[in-house]
Amino acid sequence: MSGTCSYHKRMNRKSWLAFLLVALIPRALSQGLPELGDVSSADFSPQMEKRIGEEAYRSIRFQEGSFVDDPEVSAYINGLGRRLVASSTDRNKDFEFFSIQDSTINAFAMPGGYVGMHTGLLLAAQSESEIASVLAHEISHVTQKHIARSVGKQSDLTTISIAAMVLALLASRSGGDLSMLALAGANAGAIQAQLNYSRDFEREADRVGFQLLTDAGFDGHAMASFFGRLQSSGRLGDNNAPAYLRTHPMSGERMSDIQNRAQFLPYKQIPDSLDFHLVRAKLRAAIGDPRETVLAATEQLRQKRYASEAAARYFLTAAFLRNRDLAGADREMANLRSLKLANPMIDLLEARLQIAQKRIAIAQTIIRDSLSRTPSYLPLRYALVQLLQDAGQHVLALRESEDLVKLAGKDADVYAMRARSFAATGQQVRMHQALAEQYYLMGALPGAVEQLQMAQKAGGADFFQSSVIDARLREIQKEQAPPGKPR
Numbered sequence: 332m333s334g335t336c337s338y339h340k341r342m343n344r345k346s347w348l349a350f351l352l353v354a355l356i357p358r359a360l361s362q363g364l365p366e367l368g369d370v371s372s373a374d375f376s377p378q379m380e381k382r383i384g385e386e387a388y389r390s391i392r393f394q395e396g397s398f399v400d401d402p403e404v405s406a407y408i409n410g411l412g413r414r415l416v417a418s419s420t421d422r423n424k425d426f427e428f429f430s431i432q433d434s435t436i437n438a439f440a441m442p443g444g445y446v447g448m449h450t451g452l453l454l455a456a457q458s459e460s461e462i463a464s465v466l467a468h469e470i471s472h473v474t475q476k477h478i479a480r481s482v483g484k485q486s487d488l489t490t491i492s493i494a495a496m497v498l499a500l501l502a503s504r505s506g507g508d509l510s511m512l513a514l515a516g517a518n519a520g521a522i523q524a525q526l527n528y529s530r531d532f533e534r535e536a537d538r539v540g541f542q543l544l545t546d547a548g549f550d551g552h553a554m555a556s557f558f559g560r561l562q563s564s565g566r567l568g569d570n571n572a573p574a575y576l577r578t579h580p581m582s583g584e585r586m587s588d589i590q591n592r593a594q595f596l597p598y599k600q601i602p603d604s605l606d607f608h609l610v611r612a613k614l615r616a617a618i619g620d621p622r623e624t625v626l627a628a629t630e631q632l633r634q635k636r637y638a639s640e641a642a643a644r645y646f647l648t649a650a651f652l653r654n655r656d657l658a659g660a661d662r663e664m665a666n667l668r669s670l671k672l673a674n675p676m677i678d679l680l681e682a683r684l685q686i687a688q689k690r691i692a693i694a695q696t697i698i699r700d701s702l703s704r705t706p707s708y709l710p711l712r713y714a715l716v717q718l719l720q721d722a723g724q725h726v727l728a729l730r731e732s733e734d735l736v737k738l739a740g741k742d743a744d745v746y747a748m749r750a751r752s753f754a755a756t757g758q759q760v761r762m763h764q765a766l767a768e769q770y771y772l773m774g775a776l777p778g779a780v781e782q783l784q785m786a787q788k789a790g791g792a793d794f795f796q797s798s799v800i801d802a803r804l805r806e807i808q809k810e811q812a813p814p815g816k817p818r
């Protein structure tokens with residue numbers, strides 16, 4: 332959720348890298364790398380992979396300001412990603428898809444199934460299938476265990492260089508700062524050789540990804556069109572394009588493989604979803620000078636230069652709203668509504684517009700009506716809880732957020748929201764419990780332990796609640812225990 336975690340986001344990319352290398356490696360080591368035993372066997376276990384990926388994901392999510400903390404963008408990219416994963420042999424594997432506010436065209440897979448995409452790529456794609464083709468390629472790097480296999484090729488590495496190498500692989504996603512590697516005391520030469528996926532891995536990810544793409548019902552031609560465009564803009568020296576090509580090296584062979592595969596596909600028009608257009612409109616409305624964005628959106632509508640009229644009107648409404656021109660936003664919202672489309676993103680935009688005009692009751696009604704049509708759309712639930720909290724209706728907010736605990740129980744923000752309402756209703760013990768879960772999910776185990784100890788001391792807990800707190804405390808302390816001991 333925007334707002335709730337902004338205080339965690341003051342680090343820029345360079346300090347994020349420093350954080351990864353200085354803070355994360357000792358942590359990763361204390362949390363399990365030495366359990367590997369014989370590293371030369373290059374057994375990069377799924378558990379270790381998950382742990383490293385999780386750590387890296389948390390550090391991006393909670394330490395780096397460019398993480399796109401927007402439930403709607405997140406719902407969209409996860410929906411697309413899950414559709415692709417559903418047609419893979421690893422359909423039960425946990426994947427997490429997220430986006431990074433960055434105008435360069437790039438995407439990356441981290442160990443454990445964490446797949447990130449730059450907003451620059453989301454905006455540069457010319458169809459939903461193009462975005463899906465990149466996601467499918469990244470998913471395949473994960474399912475084919477390319478990171479583990481890259482690491483495994485080095486036979487005589489110490490554990491620390493393995494961790495450093497994984498982090499270097501991650502850092503390379505944005506053309507990474509190689510000098511940081513020296514800090515890790517690793518063999519920079521060996522690591523640099525491994526920074527990019529090998530060409531073989533690239534071709535394998537294309538091949539497996541193509542299958543996912545077409546099995547999930549996307550346009551198989553999109554892979555060739557997107558990579559082809561990237562390659563030609565790379566040749567023209569466009570600074571934005573090569574980022575992806577640096578981490579996923581393109582070769583003539585690779586390109587012709589991609590083209591050959593699509594060649595025999597029947598031509599079939601696959602329409603983009605409305606959400607594809609709306610998510611891009613939302614991202615575009617949020618960047619640049621607010622007034623210029625209004626002008627650009629107005630111009631686009633006037634010249635009818637759009638693939639979706641609804642998205643063009645959404646873009647202008649959101650641009651007006653950001654520029655605090657509420658009358659303009661109201662006017663354009665009416666035009667958008669006249670298109671008679673039922674879509675929760677449009678509902679949420681209208682609710683935001685009502686909130687900006689302090690019409691809280693109307694905003695609540697819009698969100699509740701929308702929830703009754705699309706109960707599984709989580710961004711509506713987040714918005715409702717936040718709205719109730721801002722209106723001081725904390726008892727209701729707690730009741731509504733119970734569903735979020737069930738549906739999005741791995742999201743630290745859910746617990747941050749609940750802690751706020753527990754605090755407002757004077758429920759100290761539960762507030763500390765919620766904060767403990769928030770810190771736990773952020774990977775801050777000492778903070779989680781501290782909160783549970785405060786819950787123990789707060790007083791007022793009944794026997795059942797006390798034993799729940801004690802059990803949870805033991806569980807987390809066990810996770811904190813030095814490696815080597817059974818968990």
Ligand SMILES: [Zn+2]
Nearest residue numbers: 528533536579
């Ligand atoms: Zn690749």
